[in-house]
Amino acid sequence: MSTKLLRKIKNTIPELRKSEKIVAEYILKDPKSIITLKTADASSLMGISEPTLIRFCKAMGFTGYQELKINLSQQLAADDYFEIYEIYPDDSIHDLCEKVFDTAVSEILNVRSQIDQDILEQAIQALAKARRVEFYAFGGSAPVAMDGQHKFFRLKIPTSCISDPHIQFMSANSLSKNDVVVAISQSGTTTAIVDSVKTVRESGAKVIGIMPGNTPLADICDLSLTINVGSNDRLTMPLTSRLAYTAVIDVLTMGVAQLRPEAQDHLYNIADSQRSLKIDS
């Protein structure tokens, strides 16, 4: 499936006949309803005839209504299909594997739909202009921060990852207006990170937070990318929420890379420079 059907429909509208346009607009407006409708019902709902509906399907490149319906249902299903699962003691390894991956996908998609595009944009702008980017995190969020640091390092941006509250405090006091701190917390309530962020803000540096909404940390950051995922405090649930956090970092990284073309050369060079560390193959 190379192009997405809905986009294709939208692009094809100008070439369609008048009554076919009605079909196109109806499908774009409420694509999900089509899946359960038959030609007769669909056409009468749209106020056109069955042949017109069929003609529209053919104009879109399908053999008929049936094929369009299946195609549409496939595309719409994708996002809703993945679920968060609990693991049960008698699950086989195979089930377990399926469930963990499904949950991971589900949470990533879930987060994608939650992200505030405006804040994301502002965060990327701030990071792209930053003289220095520091990642603060504790516990389970520390690997996420470390990942962020690693990625920004590749973009040739001075960066560090700090999981020690004392060092965070020292770092916070040494920052200035042009610096950015990315504070990551899967709880949003950790006392130490809230304290660190307060100190950072006194320095004038900008703080981007990645944490659940309605938390003490979310309240005090300049830009809060709030993310609500299933809690991890039950053993029976996969610990996939940090995947979603990592994905957000990835978006930030790619956004910054786009705004800083000089980073691109550097990235290519890294591949070369790493060669000496590797075995020839």
Add this chain to the structure above:
Amino acid sequence: MSTKLLRKIKNTIPELRKSEKIVAEYILKDPKSIITLKTADASSLMGISEPTLIRFCKAMGFTGYQELKINLSQQLAADDYFEIYEIYPDDSIHDLCEKVFDTAVSEILNVRSQIDQDILEQAIQALAKARRVEFYAFGGSAPVAMDGQHKFFRLKIPTSCISDPHIQFMSANSLSKNDVVVAISQSGTTTAIVDSVKTVRESGAKVIGIMPGNTPLADICDLSLTINVGSNDRLTMPLTSRLAYTAVIDVLTMGVAQLRPEAQDHLYNIADSQRSLKIDS
């Protein structure tokens, strides 16, 4: 639909009539073919009658064949729907966000289909029996290793994460038969990790590797969970491959948790013990 259709079919088999079992087994064997088949063709291919096929659909909770077909097509499509995208300079932030998340999902699903279930099972068995679990990794894989260490820590298993080749060497020499090392490398060719793994194997400890297939590292581990994802050496591609690695660690963790019931109590206790570090809300 609450549970995944194919899994549900599998679980329902014992309750089905003999000829309906034939249907179930056929669908499980080749689910994709159903999408394009009509009742007549499908039933004759399966060697049963159309009504039996319909009865099977109803037994699965659908109103008929049509509904099952659409449902099946949705579920099968979901996996193939996500794609790996390249980022272009003129992409909007929104496009970028969509692409990064899509790519992430695509790679996670891709990895899921690659995982060797036998090796996975053996790896989980080995980890569950381990006296001690050490994670070795460098560079971009270090956050993944750190994540693994964090997760196993929660399972009350003595664990550490080592990204320093010297310490790895010292660690490797101190391990014994009952210990397990998890070596993570997104290249599979890093000289230092290959050397460390060789040292570990001399100690008699077991090495589980997570890396691309056909690499020097894959050749020397006891259990190689090989994973092939799109390369990350281009700036225009999201850096999502480590998400897939983290997901694999997650599967290992959940598998071990399942085999070590004593870990469960501990996990619940952690939530309590962390309370003192948090702000009341």
Add this chain to the structure above:
DNA sequence: CCCTAAATGGATGTATCTTACATATTAGAC
């Protein structure tokens, strides 16, 4: 304003799915 060509819908045919019912099979009781 008429003519032509295109667009649209009604009616019909056909493919596909579903149901009713008859037959076969199986399980249990004697």
Add this chain to the structure above:
DNA sequence: GTCTAATATGTAAGATACATCCATTTAGGG
């Protein structure tokens, strides 16, 4: 082992939904 009753399965008819044909309508050009 055999009969009976219940269950399972398939045949064939019926209903439904989809696609096609062709007549009617509409729009545009002369």
